[in-house]
Amino acid sequence: MLSLLFIGIRLEQQFGFVRIGAIYLLSGFGGSVLSALFLRNSYISVGASGALFGLLGSMLSELLMNWxxxxxxxxxxxxxxxxxxxxxxxxxxxxxxxxxxxxxxxxxxxxxxxxxxxxxNEMIPRDVTEPLLVEVDQIYHLACPASPIFYKHNSVKTIKTNVIGTLNMLGLAKRVGARILLTSTSEVYGDPLEHPQIEAYWGNVNPIGVRSCYDEGKRVAETLMFDYHRQHGIEIRIARIFNTYGPRMNIDDGRVVSNFIAQAVR
Ligand SMILES: O=C(O)[C@H]1O[C@H](OP(=O)(O)OP(=O)(O)OC[C@H]2O[C@@H](n3ccc(=O)[nH]c3=O)[C@H](O)[C@@H]2O)[C@H](O)[C@@H](O)[C@@H]1O
Incomplete structure (x- = not known):
């Protein structure tokens, strides 16, 4: 019973109720039919070990697939x-x-x-666009250059980081049941027609401009966060960060506040 609880919860978080439910019922039914075929005399056998072995088999195949x-x-x-x-x-x-x-x-x-x-504490240098298998309680998804100079440098990588990277982090959150924070941006409002922007404002964003890899990328990331929350019950947090600046910042960062300061001191 205990092993069923541990294995079942883990597999259900990863593959969903319907798929794991189907495997459970099918293997339980298959196991019972097979044991009935091989039983001698007229013993009656009761138990859910067939179903449990079905789940164990799924876990083993997941391990082999992601070996x-x-x-x-x-x-x-x-x-x-x-x-x-x-x-x-x-x-x-x-x-x-x-x-x-x-x-x-x-x-x-x-x-x-x-x-x-x-x-x-082990630091694992990884690319967020690749799947990541770790066991964690909380995820802080901060990946992505935020300065226009840097995010425009490799715009395809920027959008991959925001879309595939966020998918991977949400998949991880779903598997381990972790709470996840996404650092989003004031750029989700694009070229806003309202000032100041309140959270309920939907923005005015160009989908094909040179900044779109970042603006639209973060908008998709936010959509993914809410979809995983609604569909998979993931606990989410989104912070829309506006212009930040501070010590040890790159003088050529390119964001407005640091640009003004740099121009004043140069
Ligand atoms: O396409 C679909 O039909 C399904 O897509 C997703 O399911 P899935 O693709 O199985 O992936 P998730 O479990 O949501 O994970 C998303 C990504 O996170 C990655 N991941 C998952 C788990 C993990 O520990 N680490 C990790 O990097 C996976 O490689 C995957 O690419 C959705 O969660 C399902 O609701 C949807 O039905």
Whole structure:
């Protein structure tokens, strides 16, 4: 019963109630028919093990289908910790006298720290347009250059980040049941005809202009967020960020406030 609960919830989040329900009923029915065929004498067999094995089979096939993603991630994290360990051993042999002869004492605490740091917090450099399999409680989808100079530089990549990237992050949120935040933009209002813009204003956006990869990309991203919320019950947050500026910002960022400041100081 417990395994059914754990496996069932996980598969249902990923593939939906209808598909998993159908697999459950079909494999339960198939299992019962097969066991009836092979039962000798006139025993009566009761149980849902056929249905449970059907779910286990689906889980196994999902693992096999996504094998490269699972194995790449595992190999990547194990590999990077192993490399850090080797480097630390190398460093200690070079800096602690008498280690080779057994008179010096190794710094065990650093080895332990490398292992615990890696298991607590591992940074995984990834492209958001590729599927990502991790276990998380919250997702902050901040990917996408926000400055016109940078988002226009590779406009196709910008729209991919907003559309495919947001789909992937919502798929991840759906699978693990995480809450997701999307950083959107004041540019969803385009060239607004209302000032100031309130949240209920729908905007005035050019769908084919040079800024559209960003404006329309973020609009699709917002649509996806609401569709996943309505259809899959994902808990969502959207922040429409207006012009921000602050320390360590690139002087050639290209956004209005920093442009004014840069022109004043130059
Ligand atoms: O086309 C459809 O008919 C279906 O499309 C989506 O379902 P699906 O394509 O199975 O994908 P999701 O589970 O919503 O995930 C979206 C994306 O997120 C990615 N993903 C999923 C899970 C995960 O852990 N990580 C991750 O990157 C997947 O690769 C996928 O491309 C919708 O969720 C369904 O409602 C819809 O019926």
């Amino acid at each position: 490269t993603i699972y194995s790449n991630k595992a190999i990547h994290s194990v590999g990077s910790v192993a490399l850090k360990m080797v480097e630390e051993v190398h460093r200690q042999f070079n800096t602690i006298l008498g280690l080779m002869e057994g008179t010096g004492k190794p710094d065990y605490a650093t080895y332990v720290k490398i292992c615990t740091d890696a298991s607590i």
